[in-house]
Amino acid sequence: MRLISPEAYAKTIVASVQEYSLLCARAVANIFSRPRYMADIFTQMDSIGVGSLPIVVLTGFFTGCVLALQAAVSLKEFGAVNMTGELVTLSMVKELGPVLTGLMVSGRNASGMASELGSMKVSEQIDAMRALGTDPTRKLVTPRLVATVFMLFFLTIISDACGIAGGAFVSVTLLKLNAATFFHTGYMSLQHGDVIEGLVKPIFSGFIIATVGCYYGLKTTGGTRGVGKSTTQAVVASSVIIILVDFLVTQAMIGLFGR
Amino acid sequence: MAEAVQSPEMEEFLASGSPVVEFDNVSIGFEGHEVLSNVSFTVAHGETRVLLGPAGGGKSVLMKLANGLVDPDSGEIRVFGRSLRKMTQKEMFEMRAHVGMVFQESALFDSLNVEDNVAYRLVEERVDPKEIRERVLEALRFVELEQVIDKFPSELSGGMRRRVSIARAIISKPDLILYDSPTGGLDPITSTTIMELVIKQRDVSHTTCLLITHRLQDAFTLATHRFNPQAKRVESIPDKGIDPSTKFLVLNEGHIVFDGTTLELTHTKDPWLREYME
Numbered sequence: 001m002r003l004i005s006p007e008a009y010a011k012t013i014v015a016s017v018q019e020y021s022l023l024c025a026r027a028v029a030n031i032f033s034r035p036r037y038m039a040d041i042f043t044q045m046d047s048i049g050v051g052s053l054p055i056v057v058l059t060g061f062f063t064g065c066v067l068a069l070q071a072a073v074s075l076k077e078f079g080a081v082n083m084t085g086e087l088v089t090l091s092m093v094k095e096l097g098p099v100l101t102g103l104m105v106s107g108r109n110a111s112g113m114a115s116e117l118g119s120m121k122v123s124e125q126i127d128a129m130r131a132l133g134t135d136p137t138r139k140l141v142t143p144r145l146v147a148t149v150f151m152l153f154f155l156t157i158i159s160d161a162c163g164i165a166g167g168a169f170v171s172v173t174l175l176k177l178n179a180a181t182f183f184h185t186g187y188m189s190l191q192h193g194d195v196i197e198g199l200v201k202p203i204f205s206g207f208i209i210a211t212v213g214c215y216y217g218l219k220t221t222g223g224t225r226g227v228g229k230s231t232t233q234a235v236v237a238s239s240v241i242i243i244l245v246d247f248l249v250t251q252a253m254i255g256l257f258g259r
Numbered sequence: 260m261a262e263a264v265q266s267p268e269m270e271e272f273l274a275s276g277s278p279v280v281e282f283d284n285v286s287i288g289f290e291g292h293e294v295l296s297n298v299s300f301t302v303a304h305g306e307t308r309v310l311l312g313p314a315g316g317g318k319s320v321l322m323k324l325a326n327g328l329v330d331p332d333s334g335e336i337r338v339f340g341r342s343l344r345k346m347t348q349k350e351m352f353e354m355r356a357h358v359g360m361v362f363q364e365s366a367l368f369d370s371l372n373v374e375d376n377v378a379y380r381l382v383e384e385r386v387d388p389k390e391i392r393e394r395v396l397e398a399l400r401f402v403e404l405e406q407v408i409d410k411f412p413s414e415l416s417g418g419m420r421r422r423v424s425i426a427r428a429i430i431s432k433p434d435l436i437l438y439d440s441p442t443g444g445l446d447p448i449t450s451t452t453i454m455e456l457v458i459k460q461r462d463v464s465h466t467t468c469l470l471i472t473h474r475l476q477d478a479f480t481l482a483t484h485r486f487n488p489q490a491k492r493v494e495s496i497p498d499k500g501i502d503p504s505t506k507f508l509v510l511n512e513g514h515i516v517f518d519g520t521t522l523e524l525t526h527t528k529d530p531w532l533r534e535y536m537e
Contacts, residue, residue, distance in 0.1 A: 131360040
């Protein structure tokens with residue numbers, strides 16, 4: 001195995017960050033200039049949004065179920081089992097809904113984008129696109145970015161709703177709690193800041209999923225093996241960055257709203 | 260295909276007699292390995308320049324440099340009289356509208372059918388859909404593949420994919436065509452069909468072109484054959500004639516080892532070239 005000097009390694013990382021930043025800047029700038037590929041945006045919305053719906057619904061629902069079960073065990077010790085609704089709702093809306101949806105969509109779509117664009121790159125289709133006078137960033141990256149940010153926002157809301165429904169289902173059927181109490185305590189616990197926090201996070205996650213997925217796809221080299229490598233790297237990097245950014249956004253929101 | 264419709268600026272440039280492609284001391288390397296070293300040559304208007312040389316000699320990189328798909332480490336490349344280095348990204352895309360390119364592995368968009376692949380550039384240029392259909396049919400008729408218009412690239416043979424790629428490159432009636440090993444990996448019969456298309460395109464449209472090939476027989480077919488519009492077929496130039504617009508450039512390990520006409524190549528005294536040709 002060839003060893004790389006620390007200096008060369010540091011330079012590679014800096015160059016990658018620079019390339020990624022330039023790609024993000026170009027992808028965002030393209031939104032504000034023509035030509036816009038509206039048909040591609042709608043195709044991606046269907047693929048990313050509608051296509052991810054089943055996994056988001058199932059993940060959200062069962063997370064809510066588990067959360068209710070686990071919360072009830074702890075809350076019972078304090079005689080506060082009626083607070084299950086509050087705990088499930090707050091957890092889903094502020095944290096689990098956005099993060100889990102981001103991670104699930106990342107696993108499904110960042111990998112999809114990296115492998116699709118990576119295959120295009122190694123088969124010279126990206127070069128052909130440029131040779132035919134089309135900017136690949138405008139045609140491939142910007143529609144995916146717009147579609148992911150837009151659809152992840154709504155997928156998160158659906159995930160939150162499914163999670164709360166899952167928590168209610170377990171609370172009513174297994175914990176024998178009152179459904180009205182569950183929903184009432186949950187609803188009363190939410191404040192504007194909580195909802196805003198839960199809705200800001202998917203915007204960041206959507207941006208990360210699309211740009212990281214496309215970045216790894218477009219820098220693919222080395223044939224089919226390279227495509228596999230890019231796909232793995234895209235999922236790992238986007239998942240880690242989503243959690244990191246989630247921490248930063250949470251910190252910022254606590255600073256803003258005080259909770 | 261009909262004669263190219265050129266913009267006034269392009270007509271003016273082509274009439275000026277300046278070279279269409281100009282490489283001036285161009286060098287490029289990847290990961291510390293020099294691929295092209297101080298390469299200089301020109302391609303005149305209407306010329307067919309055949310790039311020969313062993314595999315790994317930097318021919319495909321040179322082709323991508325000519326279309327601005329990769330940037331050189333040093334030196335100057337001028338296409339249609341304009342330096343690629345000084346062009347903005349927008350200008351680069353505008354320049355590419357005058358260039359058709361056939362890739363080594365065809366590089367057809369696998370999610371689009373043949374019609375959409377061939378029509379791609381016209382759709383991007385927002386040409387009227389009725390006109391697009393007509394021009395796609397015309398381009399496919401030129402490569403004799405009208406019958407596969409609804410098929411996807413995965414349903415075509417290697418030779419058919421290469422022909423569709425040629426149709427995609429010529430549909431916009433470019434002023435320069437870059438062929439990157441159009442016969443690479445094909446059987447001799449299909450290779451002959453492809454070379455006949457290249458000759459037909461050269462003699463019908465008189466488009467400037469740069470062509471990479473590993474097969475010497477393809478290169479000499481280009482130099483010794485012509486398209487007969489009456490008989491609608493490719494035939495040998497009578498009296499052992501040679502096409503004057505076909506010239507050669509031989510690359511070896513990133514250096515130009517030959518730049519000249521067919522006769523100069525066949526009468527070369529250079530031992531390496533003689534061995535290569537034999």
